Amino acid sequence: xxxxxxxxxxxxxxxxxxxxxxxxxxxxxxxxxxxxxxxxxxxxxxxxxxxxxxxxxxxxxxxxxxxxxxxxxxxxxxxxxxxxxxxxxxxxxxx
Numbered sequence: 001x002x003x004x005x006x007x008x009x010x011x012x013x014x015x016x017x018x019x020x021x022x023x024x025x026x027x028x029x030x031x032x033x034x035x036x037x038x039x040x041x042x043x044x045x046x047x048x049x050x051x052x053x054x055x056x057x058x059x060x061x062x063x064x065x066x067x068x069x070x071x072x073x074x075x076x077x078x079x080x081x082x083x084x085x086x087x088x089x090x091x092x093x094x095x
Contacts, residue, residue: 058082 055063061082065075 058079061070061075061078064070065072070078
């Protein structure tokens, strides 16, 4: 009777396929878990630990105008510059 025990068997290579599948499953689970935990961002968009997110320049300009720190003319002038820089149209228009 010729079985695996007498022919030398498959050797350590028999573990290769299960190890590869385990690595694929672990990598997939890690990728999904990290993406969901970070608010649907990919793991490569990790921000530095402790770094505060900067507000958008247009939103910051709007807050400064609403708080009365800048006048209406200065607001529209700066908004046009930001619009050119970021390529977004301003919501609404000048009256």
